[in-house]
Amino acid sequence: MKFTYYPLLAAVSLASLGALTACSDAKNATAAESNAATSSALAADSAETATITTAGNATAASVGNGGSPATIPANKRADAATIIARPQVPILCYHQIRDWRPRDSKGAKDYIVPVEQFKAQIKMLADSGYHTILPDQLFAYLTTGAPLPSKPVMLTFDDTDLDQFTVARPTLDKYGFKAVYFIMTVSLGRPNYMSKAQVKQLSDEGNIIGSHTWDHHNVKKYQGDDWVTQIEKPTKQLEEITGKKINYFAYPFGLWNPEAIPELKKRGMDAAFILAEKRDQQDPLYTIRRIIASGYWSPRTLHNSMVQSF
Numbered sequence: 001m002k003f004t005y006y007p008l009l010a011a012v013s014l015a016s017l018g019a020l021t022a023c024s025d026a027k028n029a030t031a032a033e034s035n036a037a038t039s040s041a042l043a044a045d046s047a048e049t050a051t052i053t054t055a056g057n058a059t060a061a062s063v064g065n066g067g068s069p070a071t072i073p074a075n076k077r078a079d080a081a082t083i084i085a086r087p088q089v090p091i092l093c094y095h096q097i098r099d100w101r102p103r104d105s106k107g108a109k110d111y112i113v114p115v116e117q118f119k120a121q122i123k124m125l126a127d128s129g130y131h132t133i134l135p136d137q138l139f140a141y142l143t144t145g146a147p148l149p150s151k152p153v154m155l156t157f158d159d160t161d162l163d164q165f166t167v168a169r170p171t172l173d174k175y176g177f178k179a180v181y182f183i184m185t186v187s188l189g190r191p192n193y194m195s196k197a198q199v200k201q202l203s204d205e206g207n208i209i210g211s212h213t214w215d216h217h218n219v220k221k222y223q224g225d226d227w228v229t230q231i232e233k234p235t236k237q238l239e240e241i242t243g244k245k246i247n248y249f250a251y252p253f254g255l256w257n258p259e260a261i262p263e264l265k266k267r268g269m270d271a272a273f274i275l276a277e278k279r280d281q282q283d284p285l286y287t288i289r290r291i292i293a294s295g296y297w298s299p300r301t302l303h304n305s306m307v308q309s310f
């Protein structure tokens with residue numbers, strides 16, 4: 001896609017708007033598919049969940065030594081079929097954490113989780129014995145079968161919203177939870193978005209920073225220099241901010257195509273995250289599934305959705 005120039009603020013609000021509308025489209029498109037699969041998924045679910053290799057009641061931190069993309073050589077990694085066959089770890093995707101405003105549309109409220117609702121969802125995870133894991137642990141589990149803590153879950157936050165730092169971070173801290181923050185770099189330092197210093201702090205505190213493009217354009221439309229603008233430069237900027245290599249990517253709107261995968265590999269990504277649709281059979285590490293934790297969901301609904309979707 002060729003970029004039309006917009007003043008920065010306009011670009012940001014367009015990106016946010018796009019994130020809301022296109023994410024709902026992607027979600028609706030997959031709803032029918034998920035519903036069709038629900039009964040068989042439910043039947044298979046309890047059996048599958050039981051086969052996740054866990055390390056008993058160990059904490060996430062104590063079983064974090066299964067390796068990372070840097071330490072697991074290609075010839076030691078399981079093939080695609082083996083990776084697909086492993087039980088999936090539930091992964092939740094959040095956007096804004098704030099109370100609803102009168103102007104918020106019905107559709108937007110899937111992406112805006114009210115503060116008390118968010119706190120209740122996270123408390124449910126802690127009270128139910130879930131342990132948050134990070135992408136390196138997931139990578140080691142998927143590629144080598146490395147054990148995970150009991151009841152693993154991954155929490156991810158997209159789009160750089162400031163309330164992820166001011167609301168989500170202290171809530172997760174209360175339970176010793178860590179998360180992944182997928183940063184859209186165009187927003188850094190803008191009003192209502194995180195600053196570079198806040199992103200660095202999240203990274204220093206043991207969370208993982210991932211890449212989520214420069215300004216949230218759809219990966220399926222990239223041509224030529226778009227890969228540099230949307231992936232290479234923003235990823236390099238995030239590496240400069242955190243002082244760490246960036247290994248993980250989340251597709252804007254969850255939209256991807258097989259052509260994008262070699263481009264991400266060339267640019268140092270070891271895994272990439274989609275939303276609730278089907279994984280790629282050849283490259284499951286580049287199509288890891290997440291569900292959007294809706295603002296409408298009570299803790300019980302969230303739990304049911306996790307069990308049904310993964």
Ligand SMILES: [Zn+2]
Pocket residue numbers: 019158159212216251252253
């Ligand atoms: Zn996004």
